[in-house]
Amino acid sequence: MFKNNVKMQKNLVLVTFLFIPTILISLFMIYPLIRLVALSFTSWDGLSLTKTFVGLTNFKKILFDSPEVWVSLKNNGIYFVGHLLFIPIELFLAFLLDQRVRYSKMFKTITFLPYMINTVAVCCMFIFLYSSQDGVLNSMLQFFHMDKIGWLSDPNIVNYSLTGVSLWKFSGIHIILFLAAFQSLPTDMIEASIIDGASTFKQFYHIVLPNIKPVVEIVLFLNVRGALQIFDIPYVMTSGGPNHASETFTVQTINTAFQYQNFGLACAMAIVLMIIIIIFSIIQKKLFNLKG
Amino acid sequence: MEANLEIKKETTINITRRSGSGGGVLKILLFIFIAAIVILPILITVFASFKTLPQIGSESALKPPTSLNFENYKEVLKSTNVFVGFKNSMILVVASVVINSLLSTMVAYCLTRFDFKLKKAYFAIFLVGLIIPGIVTEISRFGLMTNIGVYDTLLAPILIYAGADLMQIYIYNQFLQQIPVSVDESAMMDGASYFTIYWRIIFPMVIPATATLGILKAVDVLNDMYIPFLYMPGEEHRTLSTLLFNCITDPRTSSIPKLSAAAVIVMIPTLVIYFIFQKYIFSGIAAGAVKE
Amino acid sequence: MLKKKLLKSLSVALVGATLLSTAVGCSNTNSASTSSDKKVTLKMALWGDDEYKYFTETNKIADAYKKVHPNVTIEVEKIAKTEYDNTMKIRSTANQLPDVFPIRQANLSLYGDTMVPLNDLKATANNIYAKETMIKGNVIGLPEAVFNEFVYYNKDIFKEYNLEIPKTWDEFLKVSQTIKDGKKYTPLALGLKDSWVNYPLNEYMPMLEAGDGKYYNKMATKDDPFTKGQPFYNAYTKIQKLYDAKVFGDDPLGYGWDQQRAMFVAGKAAMFAAGSWYKSDYNQNGGKDENLGVFLLPTRNTTSDPFYTTAMTEFFWGIPKTSKNQKEAKEFLEWFFGDYYTQMATAINIKPTIKGVSYNDKFFTQAFDGVDAKSITVFYDDNYNKVKNAMKFDVNGIGQQMMAGKTSLDSIMNDLNTQWKKARGN
DSSP: OOHHHHHHHHHHHHHHHHHHHHHHHIIIIHHHHHHHHHHBBBOOOOSSSOOBBBBTTHHHHHHHHHHHHHHHHHHHHHHHHHHHHHHHEEEEEHHHHHHHSSHHHHHHHHHHHHHOHHHHHHHHHHHHHHOOSSSSHHHHHHHTTOOOTTTTTTEEEHHHHHHHHHHHHHHHHHHHHHHHHHHSOHHHHHHHHHHHHHHHHHIIIIIGGGGGGGHHHHHHHHHHHHHHHHHHHHHHHHTTTTTTTTTHHHHHIIIIIIISSSHHHHHHHHHHHHHHHHHHHHHHHHHHHHHH | HHHHHHHHHHHHHHHHHHHHHSHHHHHHHHHHHHHHHHHHHHHHHHHHTTOOOOHHSSSOOHHHHSSOOOOHHHHHTSSSOOHHHHHHHHHOOOOOHHHHHHHHHHHHHHHHHHHOTTTHHHHHHHHHHHHHHHHHHHHHHHHHHHTOTTTTSTHHHHHHHHHHOOOHHHHHHHHHHHHOOOHHHHHHHHHHHHHHHHIIIIHHHHHHHHHHHHHHHHHHHHHHHHHHHHHHHSSOOOOHHHHHHHTTTTHHHHOHHHHHHHHHHHHHHHHHHHHHHHHHHHHHHHHHHHOO | HHHHHHHHHHHHHHHHHHHHHHHHHHHHHHHHHHTTOOOEEEEEOOOHHHHHIIIIIIIOOOHHHHHHHHTTEEEEOOOEEOHHHEEEEEEHTHHHHHHBBEGGGGGGGGGTTTTTOTTTTHHHHHHHSSGGGBBBTTTOEEOOOEEEEEEEEHHHHHHHHHOOOOOOOHHHHHHEEEHHTTTEEEEEEEOTTTTTGIIIITHHHHHHHOOOOHHHHHHHHHOOOOOSSSSSHHHHHHHHHHHHHSSSSGGGGGGHHHHHHHHHTTTOOEEEEETHHHHHHHTTTTOOOOTTEEEOOOOOOTTSSOEEEEEEEEEEOOOOOOOOTTHHHHHHHHHIIIIHHHHHHHTTOEOOBBTTOOOHHHHHHHHHHHHHHHHHHOOOOOOHHHHHHHHHHHHHHHHHHHHHHHHHHHHHHHHHHHHHOOOOOO
């Protein structure tokens, strides 16, 4: 009788607690996703009333007849690797900020500041910085008698410049997440190592690092998702230029849908991207666990 | 719990002292360097916002403005009703944060405390929500919004913001996993129902996390331009960000000085919130942070 | 010459207008009397800052219309320009288009089935360009204004180097080179980081070369329009010469439209290619009229060749089929293109599309002095758009590629031919 009551209560809680979130998620996530999949098999232009079913044509086109799509994916790769290489640095900075540097409070505030600023505003700032006419970075280079760099104009450099903007904006949130993880470590663990006379670096590498694996895992996942979906920075700063050199997969998707009126193909691209994200996350997770 | 905190404070002081003597200067220099990188782009934007277009065209961006010329700010503010924008933004922020934290904790509570059939599937759905590429699904979401009659009301963005936010659920999950199940069990023995446990025990215990996540959510909502822009075209429904979106995104008539002024204006409310609540961001994450 | 052409088309259309207006006029008065009691709100969106200011401040359109149609309330909505096209498309799929709104030229053919045909309106008959811009045989939108393209120049700099207004492409190159050799000013400000700024060159020059504003549509009927000797190829050879002369400052791909304007307003750049719409922006940002001059971009080879210039109707007022107030919306358009339009055209200084509305802008007429310029109307049809979308044809991006100068023009053109043929085949 008592058990039954508990079970009923449990079901009641489950139903009431999950009811609204389930409704919301089905309406705003699942339903659009189903539509997305359905539209990916059509040649819809995004406006007309007729949606012609074209089978797998769109997917075939992406896989076999769209070299530009795969080139853009390479640009996503630059964001991914850039952020990946920064993770150890972010980890170390967070470690120092965890009370191991003077004025750490003030530095914490500053480190996290960029994340608070609107992306469009961030892009405007960096456009002045990178500009080839009276741009700040180039005038600094000139001051030191160095050659100017085509930050946004050189197709071989532009993606790195944009990755820099992304790092500037998003490193803060990673540092905060790492910091949180450090602060939750049992203090006696670190204390013991200090008594043993371990250097800061040793503390970090041998004691702290192994204990914050779950957070690193989240950040790694966020990085895959963020790098593969990066859109606003290239879109606002270069609109994918010069000559499509800084287009990312999502920029291409949006242009296909709205500029080139091929909504069906764009939906197929979105699905391909989701599959890539899932595959990448799984591979990364496997690799990470091998190392750990 | 309190005693624990006390110990932590003491040890951290020790740590600071210890490391402060070592490579302290180097560390400080490192952070000063980082602070410079963070502040430089913000600084030139503030400079630019006080200049005229001919000045921008003729002098270095690093040169401070000769006078505090508020023309650009006036011009940006003239065409916009800041009070309406502020009011709407605040309604969106408060509603989204409150509803979102309630829903997320409820979902996290169900996911961590109960086993049920669809648990894995449920989690997967949230994961999918995180990797759906936004704008392409907007067409079907838009149709839905108009069908349920919330188009051009404040409810439209609230529904989207309040709905599933996997990141939040994930972090709440980590927090809840740290609260020993024995806490629930003993309350159960005392005759508390699941509802009481959630409301009286679990929810209060994750309030520090809620503070942090709430601030992050508030920043997201404040900075989001696209959703309010798309779903609330009405003049009386402008938010701070859409007010400014209109002047930022006009490539032909917006100029660097006006753009900078607009960027500074968008930054201000977020930064005010950030500086007021920043201690909660850091302490909140730390209090219940993610650990294994 | 331009005036002559205007007059000619004017008289032809006037005849048509009188014929049509008698028929339409009748039905209109009928419908007005039946609908006058019903309270209606017409939602309108718009494109353009000057228009927005005029509609909502200078001469409130809602009030002006209330006087004539007391039962109709007009709601004006301004949409951020960069998001305008996307927003309208998204709204269209959810049947949320405003009752009256402007469609931009580039999207006109896309809206072919969505919009109410306006063939019978008096305003259509009065419009000089409406019949030239029909989609599938229907007028689905009424162009509001015509933009010509100009080269704005700094008179002081031209005086300093004793420069004359160029009349041919070679003279234009020479002028640019002279200023470049002086090493004081940037000859032509072109912020190619924002690829669209090269539209007067990369988009319009093939039309000027062909002397046909619908030349892209013609290209869409051929398999290899990029071959040597064809207008497109010739125009791009000229553009390549200009780009190779490096007269745009250090690194034109590294600065954008903002910086381009800043350079010109600050007197650091001598020339600036843009449409007539740029003039008000120049003045708003502190540019002075005394030393501002304007001429038509000379793309011809010799002075004996004909001189062409483009006329672009940027946006078209239309009514969606989903509108519940189509009748009222049509009445509104008829009214809008009447006296209200005449006053607005003068006030915000746009070149009118309506017959009989005078346009007397001394500033821009100086550009037409001494050249016998023929105006060609820019228009893209459905057929061209299909090819363009299928191969993602992007002339502005090609311009960036030419500026980078790493690929030879011949290989770019060959490549385009291949892609074009394939896109046409689909």
